[in-house]
Amino acid sequence: MLxxxxxxAILQAALQGGGSFAEIFxxxxxxxxIGCEENKIEQLISGLDxxxxxxxxxxxxxxxxxxxxxxxxxxxxxxxxxxKAVEGQVSVNKEIDFxxxxxxxxxxxxxxxxxxxxxxxxxxxxxxxxxxxxVDQRIAQVTVGYSDVSxxxxxxxxxxxxxxxxxxxxxxxxxxxAADGDKIQTGYESAGGHLGWELFxxxxxxxxxxxxxxxxxxxxxxxxxxxxxxxxxxxxxxxGTMIHEACGHGLEADxxxxxxxxxxxxxxxxxxxxxxxxxxxxxxxxxxxxxRFDDEGVPGQKTVLIEKGILKEYMYDYLTAHKEGRxxxxxxxxxxxxxxxxxxxxxxxxxxxxxxxxxxxKDTKEGLLVKRMGGGQVNTTNGDFVFDVAxxxxxxxxxxxxxxxxxxxxxxxxxxxxxxxxxGSDLGFALGVCGKDGQGVPVGDAQPTIRIPxxxxxxxxxxxxxx
Amino acid sequence: xxxxxxxxxYLDLAERxxxxxxxxxxxxxAFINASEELAIEVRNQEVEVLTTAxxxxxxxxxxxxxxxxxxxxxxxxxxALEACIDQAVANARLxxxxxxxxxxxxxxxxxxxxxFDSQITTASLEEKIELVKEIERQxxxxxxxxxxTESCSYSDSRYxxxxxxxxxxxxxxxxxxxxxxxxxxxxxxxxxxxxxxxTYGLKYGDIDAGKIGREGAGKAVRMLGAKKVxxxxxxxxxxxxxxxxxxxxxxxxxxxxxxxxxxxLFRGKVGQQVxxxxxxxxxxxxxxxxxxxxxxxxxxxPSQYTMPVEQGVLKCYLHNTYTxxxxxxxxxxxxxxxxxxxxxxxxxTNFYIEAGSxxxxxxxxxxxxxxxxxxxxxMHTANPISGDSSVGASGIWIENGELTTPVRGVAxxxxxxxxxxxxxxxxxxxxxxxxxxxxxxxxxSMTISG
Numbered sequence: 001m002l003x004x005x006x007x008x009a010i011l012q013a014a015l016q017g018g019g020s021f022a023e024i025f026x027x028x029x030x031x032x033x034i035g036c037e038e039n040k041i042e043q044l045i046s047g048l049d050x051x052x053x054x055x056x057x058x059x060x061x062x063x064x065x066x067x068x069x070x071x072x073x074x075x076x077x078x079x080x081x082x083x084k085a086v087e088g089q090v091s092v093n094k095e096i097d098f099x100x101x102x103x104x105x106x107x108x109x110x111x112x113x114x115x116x117x118x119x120x121x122x123x124x125x126x127x128x129x130x131x132x133x134x135v136d137q138r139i140a141q142v143t144v145g146y147s148d149v150s151x152x153x154x155x156x157x158x159x160x161x162x163x164x165x166x167x168x169x170x171x172x173x174x175x176x177x178a179a180d181g182d183k184i185q186t187g188y189e190s191a192g193g194h195l196g197w198e199l200f201x202x203x204x205x206x207x208x209x210x211x212x213x214x215x216x217x218x219x220x221x222x223x224x225x226x227x228x229x230x231x232x233x234x235x236x237x238x239x240g241t242m243i244h245e246a247c248g249h250g251l252e253a254d255x256x257x258x259x260x261x262x263x264x265x266x267x268x269x270x271x272x273x274x275x276x277x278x279x280x281x282x283x284x285x286x287x288x289x290x291x292r293f294d295d296e297g298v299p300g301q302k303t304v305l306i307e308k309g310i311l312k313e314y315m316y317d318y319l320t321a322h323k324e325g326r327x328x329x330x331x332x333x334x335x336x337x338x339x340x341x342x343x344x345x346x347x348x349x350x351x352x353x354x355x356x357x358x359x360x361x362k363d364t365k366e367g368l369l370v371k372r373m374g375g376g377q378v379n380t381t382n383g384d385f386v387f388d389v390a391x392x393x394x395x396x397x398x399x400x401x402x403x404x405x406x407x408x409x410x411x412x413x414x415x416x417x418x419x420x421x422x423x424g425s426d427l428g429f430a431l432g433v434c435g436k437d438g439q440g441v442p443v444g445d446a447q448p449t450i451r452i453p454x455x456x457x458x459x460x461x462x463x464x465x466x467x
Numbered sequence: 468x469x470x471x472x473x474x475x476x477y478l479d480l481a482e483r484x485x486x487x488x489x490x491x492x493x494x495x496x497a498f499i500n501a502s503e504e505l506a507i508e509v510r511n512q513e514v515e516v517l518t519t520a521x522x523x524x525x526x527x528x529x530x531x532x533x534x535x536x537x538x539x540x541x542x543x544x545x546x547a548l549e550a551c552i553d554q555a556v557a558n559a560r561l562x563x564x565x566x567x568x569x570x571x572x573x574x575x576x577x578x579x580x581x582x583f584d585s586q587i588t589t590a591s592l593e594e595k596i597e598l599v600k601e602i603e604r605q606x607x608x609x610x611x612x613x614x615x616t617e618s619c620s621y622s623d624s625r626y627x628x629x630x631x632x633x634x635x636x637x638x639x640x641x642x643x644x645x646x647x648x649x650x651x652x653x654x655x656x657x658x659x660x661x662x663x664x665x666t667y668g669l670k671y672g673d674i675d676a677g678k679i680g681r682e683g684a685g686k687a688v689r690m691l692g693a694k695k696v697x698x699x700x701x702x703x704x705x706x707x708x709x710x711x712x713x714x715x716x717x718x719x720x721x722x723x724x725x726x727x728x729x730x731x732l733f734r735g736k737v738g739q740q741v742x743x744x745x746x747x748x749x750x751x752x753x754x755x756x757x758x759x760x761x762x763x764x765x766x767x768x769p770s771q772y773t774m775p776v777e778q779g780v781l782k783c784y785l786h787n788t789y790t791x792x793x794x795x796x797x798x799x800x801x802x803x804x805x806x807x808x809x810x811x812x813x814x815x816t817n818f819y820i821e822a823g824s825x826x827x828x829x830x831x832x833x834x835x836x837x838x839x840x841x842x843x844x845x846m847h848t849a850n851p852i853s854g855d856s857s858v859g860a861s862g863i864w865i866e867n868g869e870l871t872t873p874v875r876g877v878a879x880x881x882x883x884x885x886x887x888x889x890x891x892x893x894x895x896x897x898x899x900x901x902x903x904x905x906x907x908x909x910x911x912s913m914t915i916s917g
Contacts, residue, residue: 037728038727038728039563040562040563040565041561041562041563042535042562042563043535043537043562043810044536044537044558044559044561044562045537045538045539045558045808045809045810046537046538046539046554046555046558047538047539047540047808048539048540048541048542048547048550048551049524049539049540049541049808050541050542051522051541060513060515061513061514061515061516061517062515062516062517063516063517063518063519064516064517064518064519065518065519065520066518066520066521066522067520067521067522068521068522068523068524068541068542069521070542081519082519085517085519086517118557118558118561119561122561140729141728141729141730177729177730177852179729183853184732184852184853185852185853186850186852186853224880225857225880227698227878227880227914227916228698228916228917229698258510258615258617259614259615259652259659260615260617260652260659260661262659338520338522340516340518374848375845375847375848376845376848377844377845377847377848377859378844379661379842379844381617381652381659381660381661382658382659382660382661382875384844384859384861384875384876385844385859386844386845386848386858386859386878387845387848388845388848388857405853405855406855406856406857406880406882407857407880408845408848408857408858408859408878408880410844410859410876410877410878410916411876412876456876456877456878456916456917457878457916458857458858458859458877458878458879458880458916
């Protein structure tokens with residue numbers, strides 16, 4: 001490990017080219033991953049990925065460099081190289097006194113991944129595999145993936161911040177394929193968090209596997225989704241892809257400052273129905289997007305983005321906050337030492353409302369019930385978004401009707417948020433890996449049961465065309 | 468930098484790790500990838516971000532009693548390499564034995580490919596910065612409504628690959644690629660629309676700043692004033708870029724890995740018509756100027772030209788060493804490694820739909836009413852196993868053979884197999900986006916949900 005004096009010397013070397021801010025992010029990431037398919041433990045991978053990224057900022061210009069080489073001499077060299085890449089006047093030596101900020105929350109890892117024998121991890125994967133296969137004889141294939149990551153980071157900058165932190169994340173994913181004649185369908189479930197092996201105290205891996213398998217089997221009998229406009233009820237357990245896409249990305253300060261977001265310049269304005277409060281919260285214990293410190297060393301925090309429909313706040317990293325002369329919101333994140341931090345979500349959710357979730361369905365004569373969302377995407381420039389329905393049903397006379405497959409919901413973020421007319425008192429969390437500018441970071445999202453009176457469902461129009 | 472010397476340095480290291488692992492009584496394969504990267508991002512004629520990087524890693528695969536173990540490290544210290552070997556060997560004790568797990572034997576030689584354009588290293592940083600600034604100027608000059616630059620960038624990568632296994636494979640090569648792109652936004656009457664232009668390839672001289680800038684601007688401007696359309700069935704034309712998106716969904720299904728695991732929509736269909744007769748799909752590991760070209764794949768098997776779909780008929784699947792051993796055939800050189808961090812899977816190289824005989828104009832000319840699709844969203848949610856896909860789309864409405872008004876917020880849905888079978892026109896304009904290429908494609912009738 002590098003001593004505090006080494007970090008100081010590296011940052012000072014980085015500032016020699018005239019930069020106004022320098023930062024070093026050192027990372028040691030150890031992973032274990034297990035892959036099971038065809039009833040076989042196909043993959044068991046261990047890895048060590050270590051490296052350091054050095055960033056120098058001068059005005060609006062950023063220079064970034066990274067290397068796997070963590071010795072002092074090599075880092076000093078990288079620092080000098082990166083420092084030269086920003087144009088500026090040569091500065092005097094800057095005194096740097098390091099201080100560690102206090103985290104707003106502590107995450108206690110009960111059972112560290114390296115304390116669990118690999119045999120036990122393999123056994124858990126096999127149990128999940130067997131459980132999924134036992135659901136139905138039409139289950140043709142089951143893929144189970146387990147992974148644990150422990151990421152140790154040291155973050156130091158020329159403003160005197162010094163943070164050492166460790167993030168431990170554990171995840172289990174199950175994907176089942178059901179086949180019947182020529183028909184083939186899939187079901188997917190995942191569980192994970194900023195947790196160690198204790199993840200499986202809350203999530204029964206076998207139950208998770210059975211859920212995935214049952215969904216695959218059920219989709220075999222599902223009819224193609226109808227096409228056109230209809231009311232959509234999204235159950236709490238559907239996940240939070242919609243809020244992540246329809247609104248979250250557009251509230252990231254980099255997109256806002258570049259005028260690339262439909263929410264730019266709308267702080268204080270009504271941007272959603274009064275029923276809608278949107279929160280980004282890194283401090284929820286154990287969720288996939290939870291953080292003690294972000295990747296710039298800023299304590300993770302809870303930020304109310306939209307309150308009763310009024311836009312209150314954007315999500316900031318150091319650079320975007322600095323541009324506005326304000327403090328960051330702890331949303332500066334990066335995939336690894338190879339990437340510079342940018343504003344990203346942590347755990348984003350629509351806060352629960354007052355309606356009984358069952359009554360929301362009952363009060364909807366016709367439409368689509370989304371029980372589980374798949375992936376999604378947004379064009380932040382115009383707010384148009386799309387997401388996939390992994391499990392959906394027709395709503396007939398306020399009751400759950402037949403299952404449908406292949407549906408995609410398309411809408412415009414700001415418009416949808418304004419017309420949501422029912423918000424339930426429940427809340428369901430989901431996890432995912434969010435991609436932006438080529439960087440993937442773990443996130444959580446959640447929502448209560450909600451109703452959107454009208455959304456475009458992409459399905460198949462002619463019944464005879466459905467295969 | 469002397470890349471010949473670097474090749475030797477890394478090959479020696481790979482061989483050393485391999486020999487050391489083999490001493491534990493296992494078959495071993497060490498794969499090293501080392502690269503240097505440069506990325507320049509410009510906005511409003513200022514360099515906003517400049518990234519320079521060095522990166523290296525070693526992935527070690529061992530096979531012991533037909534079981535595979537794998538470990539990787541980015542640290543090449545003696546201790547880290549030793550730990551990597553021990554971990555790979557330990558991991559093999561817990562995986563399932565499979566008689567088809569094997570490493571390829573030594574090949575007599577590999578084809579010499581021209582993968583390294585020295586201009587990528589000789590062009591100065593200033594020249595590259597100027598190139599990115601020119602892209603932005605050209606985009607802005609295209610139309611006064613181009614008001615925002617989301618990004619304007621250049622990047623290049625110079626890399627060395629070294630591979631050694633205990634059966635005698637010892638090979639290395641080096642290469643480089645470069646590219647530039649722009650994302651700009653057109654603004655009019657409070658409405659914003661984004662467009663992009665990009666080029667990636669092996670030759671620095673092929674980057675045409677003007678073309679990239681104008682393309683991005685043109686795509687943004689043409690979407691201004693986009694309207695919705697009613698739900699209906701109509702002809703759909705896919706721009707080459709959109710067609711490559713669909714091809715990306717098809718690619719995994721053509722791998723023997725997916726077929727053997729019962730996860731391919733092409734399973735059991737060799738010899739059958741799976742696409743319209745005007746469709747041929749090619750994987751070419753040697754394609755000149757192909758960004759995914761290499762003398763050998765991630766396991767040391769020579770790259771090759773394969774045509775999995777010929778005139779609509781499924782001819783074969785793509786193989787790596789494992790899937791080939793299992794099917795009793797030869798590897799097609801498609802043992803691909805996303806990085807040194809994973810075992811070789813089956814993957815495509817330069818993968819494309821062959822060009823057809825109609826110009827894009829002629830394809831549109833014949834359509835009484837339809838949608839020319841220029842953007843899709845959510846393609847990554849298409850299901851490569853069932854073939855079901857439903858995406859958000861925008862584009863330009865076609866009326867009496869002419870492009871008329873822009874359209875957005877529609878969804879198009881269908882099954883990939885149905886889509887392939889109903890393609891009734893293929894353009895002459897085969898265009899590559901990275902390693903995937905396609906010409907303009909037309910489907911006579913699809914559901915458009917508005």
